[in-house]
Amino acid sequence: MRINSKETLLEVKNLSIQFKSEEGLVLAVNKMNFSLEKGEKLGIVGESGSGKSVTSLAIMGLIPNPPGEISSGEIIFEGLDLAKASDAKMRKLRGNDISMIFQEPMTSLNPILTCGYQIAETLMIHKNMKKKAAKEVAIKLLESVGIPDPKTNAKSFPHQLSGGMRQRVMISMALACEPKILIADEPTTALDVTIQAQILDLMNQLYNIHDTSIILITHDLGVVSEVCDKVIVMYTGHVVEQAYTEELFNHPCHPYTKGLIKSIPTITKEKHRLEEIKGMVPNPSEKKIGCSFCPRCDKAMNICKEQEPGLYELEENHFVRCWLYK
Amino acid sequence: MMNQKGSLMNKEILLSVNNLQKHFQIHKTKESPYSVLKAVDNVNFDIYRGETFGLVGESGCGKSTLGRTILHLVKPTSGNVIFDGINIGSLSKKELKSMRKKMQIVFQDPSSSLNPRKRIKDIVLEPMLIHKIFNKQTSEKRVDELLEVVGLASYYKTRYPHELSGGQKQRVGIARAIALNPKFIVCDEAVSALDVSVQAQVINLLNDLRKEFNLTYLFISHNLNVVYQISNRVAVMYLGNIMEIATYSELYESAMHPYTKALLSSIPQVGTTSKNDRILLKGDVPNPANPPSGCKFHTRCSIAIDKCKSVTPELKELKDKHFVACHLAK
Numbered sequence: 001m002r003i004n005s006k007e008t009l010l011e012v013k014n015l016s017i018q019f020k021s022e023e024g025l026v027l028a029v030n031k032m033n034f035s036l037e038k039g040e041k042l043g044i045v046g047e048s049g050s051g052k053s054v055t056s057l058a059i060m061g062l063i064p065n066p067p068g069e070i071s072s073g074e075i076i077f078e079g080l081d082l083a084k085a086s087d088a089k090m091r092k093l094r095g096n097d098i099s100m101i102f103q104e105p106m107t108s109l110n111p112i113l114t115c116g117y118q119i120a121e122t123l124m125i126h127k128n129m130k131k132k133a134a135k136e137v138a139i140k141l142l143e144s145v146g147i148p149d150p151k152t153n154a155k156s157f158p159h160q161l162s163g164g165m166r167q168r169v170m171i172s173m174a175l176a177c178e179p180k181i182l183i184a185d186e187p188t189t190a191l192d193v194t195i196q197a198q199i200l201d202l203m204n205q206l207y208n209i210h211d212t213s214i215i216l217i218t219h220d221l222g223v224v225s226e227v228c229d230k231v232i233v234m235y236t237g238h239v240v241e242q243a244y245t246e247e248l249f250n251h252p253c254h255p256y257t258k259g260l261i262k263s264i265p266t267i268t269k270e271k272h273r274l275e276e277i278k279g280m281v282p283n284p285s286e287k288k289i290g291c292s293f294c295p296r297c298d299k300a301m302n303i304c305k306e307q308e309p310g311l312y313e314l315e316e317n318h319f320v321r322c323w324l325y326k
Numbered sequence: 327m328m329n330q331k332g333s334l335m336n337k338e339i340l341l342s343v344n345n346l347q348k349h350f351q352i353h354k355t356k357e358s359p360y361s362v363l364k365a366v367d368n369v370n371f372d373i374y375r376g377e378t379f380g381l382v383g384e385s386g387c388g389k390s391t392l393g394r395t396i397l398h399l400v401k402p403t404s405g406n407v408i409f410d411g412i413n414i415g416s417l418s419k420k421e422l423k424s425m426r427k428k429m430q431i432v433f434q435d436p437s438s439s440l441n442p443r444k445r446i447k448d449i450v451l452e453p454m455l456i457h458k459i460f461n462k463q464t465s466e467k468r469v470d471e472l473l474e475v476v477g478l479a480s481y482y483k484t485r486y487p488h489e490l491s492g493g494q495k496q497r498v499g500i501a502r503a504i505a506l507n508p509k510f511i512v513c514d515e516a517v518s519a520l521d522v523s524v525q526a527q528v529i530n531l532l533n534d535l536r537k538e539f540n541l542t543y544l545f546i547s548h549n550l551n552v553v554y555q556i557s558n559r560v561a562v563m564y565l566g567n568i569m570e571i572a573t574y575s576e577l578y579e580s581a582m583h584p585y586t587k588a589l590l591s592s593i594p595q596v597g598t599t600s601k602n603d604r605i606l607l608k609g610d611v612p613n614p615a616n617p618p619s620g621c622k623f624h625t626r627c628s629i630a631i632d633k634c635k636s637v638t639p640e641l642k643e644l645k646d647k648h649f650v651a652c653h654l655a656k
Contacts, residue, residue: 047522048521148609162610164610165610192384192385192548193550193589194588194592195610196592196594197592197594197604197607200594220594221596222595222596225596226594263523263525263526264526265526265529265552265555266551266596267550267551267590267593268578271554271574273530274530276523276527277527278527280523281491281523
């Protein structure tokens, strides 16, 4: 942990994102608030459809519009509101100050360009480097992410590399311009566990060298627990709990977080039946009254069905969206 | 708590896999001038009646092919599978078809393994019609019964797969698999496509069904946590070979193969902060069309000796019910 400076790098205020669909307006992210300190590793966890990826796309200014749009709120980065920034401004930021690693490296790399060129491209655009110089830097970058024989591999196309290697290429590309924020959207989900361990180790190493803050988006609580300083748990577009990692896993408060932690199979000496969260994630287009987790919650009270709970601060930096903690 | 002792004390072998091999002919290209891919290479193990036998390995190690070869959905290159005392390979087409009543499979991706143009009740009914067990009149009751067993309300009967969530679709897949009262089910990554909260529901369902109907599972997954949770015994596979077989508790307490140890240490666990003892494997899984000589794991193994490069280790029983294929394991 390197959080002693307490300098806020990114602040998301009241962010709501909606999508137009055949079933009407769908609120993918609902009044989200969080901040990212300098040098912090923030994790956003949630099941599919909880709005975690949409949040990261919003920061990058990549929400497909139409059908999606940021309906309210601000994303403040160095005094600039990214939610309202012009396309030209965003193009300058993307890959330069804020960069992103995607889940499936095969579909996010260009199949007809060599890996070396794709990395060099970033440098040519943002750093005004000449092609030759940029290619040399690209080879150095490939070496720094542990690609064997970087000179030859810079000339290979994405399909010639394995999944783990492709993800390394993505990481080197994202780090090419020494970004201030690195957003990693499920960076290891498509990889095998032994390769995942390598990539997480690499990200930690690079984090220690570069001065980068990380937002890690994943459904894997294990990964978050190992990598992040602070965790946000999302459910149906809401932040339901937010706390420092240790605090969250030692004292989870929201019934959803508790259920999520208990439902992961773990390798421990004693085996016991998994505790399940009953029911399933509701259809996002359904109009909800009250707490969105209420139908699946075993502690639900009358008020939960009628009124939406706010985000209450339990202790310093531990927030819970649940009536139980009002 | 699993019925661990009960199912293992009367060790009656239900299925026995002997020297099973599945080789695929592949096209030669410039990058890989090899023509045979040994997806399953000399695999031997027994599955006892009433147990869940877990099979774990990374992508491309041949675990799905092994599952399909056992069911003879793909024909083995050599070796045989003895199911309930009968050599499946020696059966005629007709005999094999009636044998299929006893062996079923649940697939990974519930969306692509259900026919999108059929209603749920027709999907669940189909195996019974094929095997002429029920006619259309008596079947309605049976479908209700099956849907209730897997925890689906009966009004889903007339829905189509796209109207269901992933977890519900997987429940339909399970209902279809148990429709014929099989003895043995291969679960091929049956919970991998599901979210954790739903995954826990399906794991518990599979466990309940096993006890209720005295089923035997071959549970294939890349997720060691899940395999550990559901299995009585676990086999670890790497590039077509079985590296280690042990009971789940034995594997947890004293894994012997360096690959198993690395796998176990790679899994990020919730709440643990001790990452220092993690064994990081070097490099990627080698090309299965051109596997390393000797022990296939030697290129990534930290303790490999010269012998590992030339001599293939056999799967030996080093402790009671604990098989390991490693020269250095004692």
